Amino acid sequence: MSLSYVLKEGVAGLGRARLAAFTSIFSLFVAVLLVGVLSRVGFNTYEVIQLIKQQVEVEVFLQNIDEQTTQEIRDRIASEEFVEELTYISRDSAAKIFQQDFGIGSDALADLQFLPASFKVTISDGVEIAQIDSLVQQVSTYRGVDDVRYNQALLQTLESRSETLFLIGGAIGLFILFVAIVLVFNTIRLTIYAKRDLIRAMKLVGATNSFIRRPFLVEGMFQGVIAGTLAAGLIIILFEWIVPNLVPQIGVLSWPFGRWYFLTGGVLLLAIILGWWGSRWAARKFIKETKVYTND
Known part of the structure; x- marks a missing residue:
């Protein structure tokens, strides 16, 4: 044909x-x-x-610990598989951030130094919620870590x-x-x-x-x-x-x-x-x- x-x-x-x-x-x-x-x-x-997932940050709040323990926690978090970036926020820096966020009238509270030091952890791209949960549970077991938080409800x-x-x-x-x-x-x-x-x-x-x-x-x-x-x-x-x-x-x-x-x-x-x-x-x-x- x-x-x-x-x-x-x-x-x-x-x-x-x-x-x-x-x-x-x-x-x-x-x-x-x-x-x-x-x-x-x-x-x-x-x-x-x-x-939105790329902008997820995990906050790791620390107990009142010395610099050596803080450095140990930093090294351990940085070695985790899904950690992209790690930023340390001292108690003084946390007080300044509190003052900037809440403005007039926050100075008296900020001077109380009730805010703990913390790490802000930026997660790698493409990480699933279950993997973030696993990371949070792992970090929360570190000695000197008081609490670990992230916006789990929003992500889920x-x-x-x-x-x-x-x-x-x-x-x-x-x-x-x-x-x-x-x-x-x-x-x-x-x-x-x-x-x-x-x-x-x-x-x-x-x-x-x-x-x-x-x-x-x-x-x-x-x-x-x-x-x-x-x-x-x-x-x-x-x-x-x-x-x-x-x-x-x-x-x-x-x-x-x-x-x-x-x-x-x-x-x-x-x-x-x-x-x-x-x-x-x-x-x-x-x-x-x-x-x-x-x-x-």
Whole structure:
């Protein structure tokens, strides 16, 4: 079979069931557009969550200990696996910070020197809450450590909510893709039905199912190309011009892998795959079921 015949028949198939083809292309367009938008939003949400996690600091409050013990604690904390940076805050420095934070009227309390010395521990990027908990429990056992604190509730809430958000987004995306495949399936089925007499004639002269199926696969892929191109173009317009003008803060958020063409290219490829998959599903099923009638 020549390539020109396959392409010609694939394009011609779009015109045989125009309404169904339009519905299929529009559904593919909406599906991959929503998946693209969900991917961009999900990626930026993940980046924001990681940024918040990077700003987590563990505070280690010390008892009234000598300099040698303080240095020992510093060395032990610094040697822990997930510690990125370690800052010592003396009692005098803690009093000054207290005065800066609480302003007028705090001098009398600050002079009481009731604030303990402490270490501020910056955690490495990508560390899970369970690992931070393990570090906190380990440090709290050191001799001379009075208390260890960090914003555990915020991190746990952030992690649980983000997992729920990603699960819901993934489920919605899969449902949308499934609906798009079904619509492509129905479009190709209508095209096959319109060509049923030709398919029977081709089978009578010895054409194989694979031979007959190829133009329908091309038709489905053409639908994907049209839908994916429209969706990719709209995503670029949406996130490069429309959204940044309406919400300037969104303009500073990055594209996945740092470039717009990774996401839009993925959207186009996804649309082509969906078109191919739906058409292959329909072609394999209905061409095989098309019966050949003879006079025997």
